[in-house]
Amino acid sequence: MLTSRTNWKFNPNQLSTTLTQLKASGTPVLDLTESNPTHCQFEYLNAHQLLSPLTDSQNLCYEPDPKGKLEARKIVQNYYREKEIEVDLQNIFLTASTSEAYSFLFKLLVNPNERALIPQPSYPLFHFLADLNDVELVPYSLRHNGEAWQIDLKHLVAQCDSKTKAMILVHPNNPTGSFVKKDELKALVQVAKERSLALISDEVFSDYSFQEDEKRVGSLAGNASEVLTFTLSGISKILGLPQMKLAWIVADGPEPILKPLLERLELISDTYLSVNTPVQNALSSWFQLKNEIQKEIKTRVRNNYSFLEKQLEKNTLANLLPLEGGWYATMKIPNTKSEEEWTLEFLEQAHVYVHPGYFFDFAEEAYVVLSLLPPEKTFQEGVERILKRL
Numbered sequence: 001m002l003t004s005r006t007n008w009k010f011n012p013n014q015l016s017t018t019l020t021q022l023k024a025s026g027t028p029v030l031d032l033t034e035s036n037p038t039h040c041q042f043e044y045l046n047a048h049q050l051l052s053p054l055t056d057s058q059n060l061c062y063e064p065d066p067k068g069k070l071e072a073r074k075i076v077q078n079y080y081r082e083k084e085i086e087v088d089l090q091n092i093f094l095t096a097s098t099s100e101a102y103s104f105l106f107k108l109l110v111n112p113n114e115r116a117l118i119p120q121p122s123y124p125l126f127h128f129l130a131d132l133n134d135v136e137l138v139p140y141s142l143r144h145n146g147e148a149w150q151i152d153l154k155h156l157v158a159q160c161d162s163k164t165k166a167m168i169l170v171h172p173n174n175p176t177g178s179f180v181k182k183d184e185l186k187a188l189v190q191v192a193k194e195r196s197l198a199l200i201s202d203e204v205f206s207d208y209s210f211q212e213d214e215k216r217v218g219s220l221a222g223n224a225s226e227v228l229t230f231t232l233s234g235i236s237k238i239l240g241l242p243q244m245k246l247a248w249i250v251a252d253g254p255e256p257i258l259k260p261l262l263e264r265l266e267l268i269s270d271t272y273l274s275v276n277t278p279v280q281n282a283l284s285s286w287f288q289l290k291n292e293i294q295k296e297i298k299t300r301v302r303n304n305y306s307f308l309e310k311q312l313e314k315n316t317l318a319n320l321l322p323l324e325g326g327w328y329a330t331m332k333i334p335n336t337k338s339e340e341e342w343t344l345e346f347l348e349q350a351h352v353y354v355h356p357g358y359f360f361d362f363a364e365e366a367y368v369v370l371s372l373l374p375p376e377k378t379f380q381e382g383v384e385r386i387l388k389r390l
């Protein structure tokens, strides 16, 4: 009776069962997987500052626009202008989340059982988004050489076939924190052109870079190059406000293909009209807080990362993988035990919860991924406890 596209396994793994049991018994667990900023005691989460724009009387009026309210799209346009990127207002589509943006693009670009390329390792939600849209995901490898992560171009090309319709770039990637480089993009655009693939650039973490890098690509938005390009971002990361549910797609590409595509995307958006009015009206007030919010998040992320670096200088059993940006750190630990065994041991013996690398489809073991968002005290205590177990 139920569809095959939702025929998922719901059995919890041992890690999540143990976590539930510990919580039920009242045992405090230091959660170093926490990537919800609203759980991480940030000062910017100030009720007056963030909630007063929602009381605007304009919110009583419903004037839906399938692309999103013009004033809200102008804020998005301005976000790119500050990066010296010019984006046409007509090419901006607001969505309730980046996940919804992916769904719209899968519906627009990929027929049932056609394929989209995704980086590996990367973000686990992709699999559900793809299943729900009958899209098959094909991974291409990211490899690190100790100093940097690189896209394995040969592997990416070998993974393409006649059913491949889109190539997803996560810029910077979650959890590797690696940005796409200019020479990589040049090669990827060439592949996309030859095979008529659309590029989807997920840039939700792009403002969270550790340092400038000449070799790095900026945003793909406004890149009216030879291939269709969709740039995704949103306020869940840019403003650390995932609960407010607002994201966007910027569509770019050669004019003759772009026009009919914009019409179709508009109809997809019009079918749902999922972005609520109060959030669109509050966007300009919230964007005024952007620098302050990002400064606080960046300081937390850097402090936690520096602490981890210092601890690992003293501990030769674990290595920190290169990190250019984002909210996560990846640690390579001895493969004397599996990731499952290590993470269970950290949870059961040290009461610290971290993600095993397999959660992000790392090609080999043993890695663990730590969120850099938790308050410094929690993070430091958690790191000290797990390093003692190595």
Ligand SMILES: Cc1ncc(COP(=O)(O)O)c(C=O)c1O
Pocket: 096, 097, 098, 099, 100, 123, 170, 173, 174, 202, 204, 233, 234, 235, 236, 242, 246, 247
């Ligand atoms: C790379 C990446 N893209 C998109 C998202 C989802 O963003 P949104 O909250 O806008 O759906 C996440 C969430 O963690 C993410 O890591």
